[in-house]
Amino acid sequence: xxxxxxxxxxxxxxxxxxxxxxxxxxxxxxxxxxxxxxxxxxxxxxxxxxxxxxxxxxxxxxxxxxxxxxxxxxxxxxxxxxxxxxxxxxxxxxxxxxxxxxxxxxxxxxxxxxxxxxxxxxxxxxxxxxxxxxxxxxxxxxxxxxxxxxxxxxxxxxxxxxxxxxxxxxxxxxxxxxxxxxxxxxxxxxxxxxxxxxxxxxxxxxxxxxxxxxxxxxxxxxxxxxxxxxx
Amino acid sequence: xxxxxxxxxxxxxxxxxxxxxxxxxxxxxxxxxxxxxxxxxxxxxxxxxxxxxxxxxxxxxxxxxxxxxxxxxxxxxxxxxxxxxxxxxxxxxxxxxxxxxxxxxxxxxxxxxxxxxxxxxxxxxxxxxxxxxxxxxxxxxxxxxxxxxxxxxxxxxxxxxxxxxxxxxxxxxxxxxxxxxxxxxxxxxxxxxxxxxxxxxxxxxxxxxxxxxxxxxxxxxxxxxxxxxxxxxxxxxxxxxxxxxxxxxxxxxxxxxxxxxxxxxxxxxxxxxxxxxxxxxxxxxxxxxxxxxxxxxxxxxxxxxxxxxxxxxxxxxxxx
Numbered sequence: 420x421x422x423x424x425x426x427x428x429x430x431x432x433x434x435x436x437x438x439x440x441x442x443x444x445x446x447x448x449x450x451x452x453x454x455x456x457x458x459x460x461x462x463x464x465x466x467x468x469x470x471x472x473x474x475x476x477x478x479x480x481x482x483x484x485x486x487x488x489x490x491x492x493x494x495x496x497x498x499x500x501x502x503x504x505x506x507x508x509x510x511x512x513x514x515x516x517x518x519x520x521x522x523x524x525x526x527x528x529x530x531x532x533x534x535x536x537x538x539x540x541x542x543x544x545x546x547x548x549x550x551x552x553x554x555x556x557x558x559x560x561x562x563x564x565x566x567x568x569x570x571x572x573x574x575x576x577x578x579x580x581x582x583x584x585x586x587x588x589x590x591x592x593x594x595x596x597x598x599x600x601x602x603x604x605x606x607x608x609x610x611x612x613x614x615x616x617x618x619x620x621x622x623x624x625x626x627x628x629x630x631x632x633x634x635x636x637x638x639x640x641x642x643x644x645x646x647x648x649x650x
Numbered sequence: 651x652x653x654x655x656x657x658x659x660x661x662x663x664x665x666x667x668x669x670x671x672x673x674x675x676x677x678x679x680x681x682x683x684x685x686x687x688x689x690x691x692x693x694x695x696x697x698x699x700x701x702x703x704x705x706x707x708x709x710x711x712x713x714x715x716x717x718x719x720x721x722x723x724x725x726x727x728x729x730x731x732x733x734x735x736x737x738x739x740x741x742x743x744x745x746x747x748x749x750x751x752x753x754x755x756x757x758x759x760x761x762x763x764x765x766x767x768x769x770x771x772x773x774x775x776x777x778x779x780x781x782x783x784x785x786x787x788x789x790x791x792x793x794x795x796x797x798x799x800x801x802x803x804x805x806x807x808x809x810x811x812x813x814x815x816x817x818x819x820x821x822x823x824x825x826x827x828x829x830x831x832x833x834x835x836x837x838x839x840x841x842x843x844x845x846x847x848x849x850x851x852x853x854x855x856x857x858x859x860x861x862x863x864x865x866x867x868x869x870x871x872x873x874x875x876x877x878x879x880x881x882x883x884x885x886x887x888x889x890x891x892x893x894x895x896x897x898x899x900x901x902x903x904x905x906x907x908x909x910x911x912x913x914x915x916x917x918x919x920x921x922x923x924x925x926x927x928x929x930x931x932x933x934x935x936x937x938x939x940x941x942x943x944x945x946x947x948x949x950x951x952x953x954x955x956x957x958x959x960x961x962x963x964x965x966x967x968x969x970x
Binding site: 556557566 | 689692693694696705706707709710711713714715723724762
């Protein structure tokens, strides 16, 4: 019992002290995952709406890509990007390997399929009468999409929450393309990997608690965007 | 050519021409493919041509937002003004400021109908436009619809004979995904092409005259007088429709008394077989068609030229 108590005490001490290093790690986690979610949702939601409503030739191919992407192991996404960004790789000239920008790119790739898949499910799950009316109005594609998103609001918000949840909690991709460099590319999840490997469980648990708090705050905030009583 | 699905097993229509100013009723039993046909024409389902058209689905839907915003969806400012005017004639203009989610089914239907009627397309597709409207408002709403589409073509789907007669000029009878008869509405109602059509429309007789409404009784005065029920204005021209199966024949002419209000005497002018039944035409001043079994025709000794009594229960007669 003494060991567990020590770990928890160290964890809460780290959170209360909140030293500059932990602050920077938390900040980078929020920035990288926030930016990646914004970009991923910005691309994924329109793709999801198109999948649900569109009748175009590549629809089946796109559907398969999204399904595969939803199940894509982050560590594989990281590996592929690292090869691309490697100094001798095709995009090596960009100098992105082991930078936060590379981590954002990796997380965007992970967020797009989630945002697209969950949004497509939400829009195709709208009542038949709503979908038929939407088609009957013969509005522009843009306006049709905007109304579809508004009708399927709770599902689309869930796709945002799911996207952010996936990227903020994943470790494989950011570890590989970011390199877990202290002060540069270390985020909460890679911090946990690093610290636990060295037996510094207090700091690792502190990072874990911060991840849980982030998840809680984000979900409450997104839930608050749609008041229950208006449904 | 309309086919659905691709093999045409549910719906197969060679062509469907609607002349300018024509309002074609597509009539048929449930499951005949009427709504599917309209969805294809509206471009909602694949399977055939989708001409530019204003389309009212069977279950119109209003989206999250104000009623006014919903009313103007897909319309330019001028058309929106027209939609607002139409909504006002339907008595739903007081709802414009309300969230659409607060509206009742009938109110949603009226808003959607106003929005469709304000559209500029010269072809209007309506799926049971009067069905969700309470009986007392149907006549007024039918008038609004007719005025709004007076200079356009329309295809109107219904399985309600009252709605069909109120709105249509022509009628196509759709059974099992195929059009079985298409003609002016009066011709189809009075001369169903075959037994299936007659059964589908439930009508074999159509008599024209002037409607008289007094003391809760609706009569039609023409070459004969007939009592029934229906939504007509006293003094307007009307049509009495009833099925051939609702007509009873008697071997002897009926005395001018008894409880059946609608009874006449006439000579048989024709007997022809219609499926397993016989279709007997009697000249009572107008021709009335009765459907009888071969057995009862034998029992009554029916033959062309013989005098028979003819009776129809008033409850079977719709005056439209």
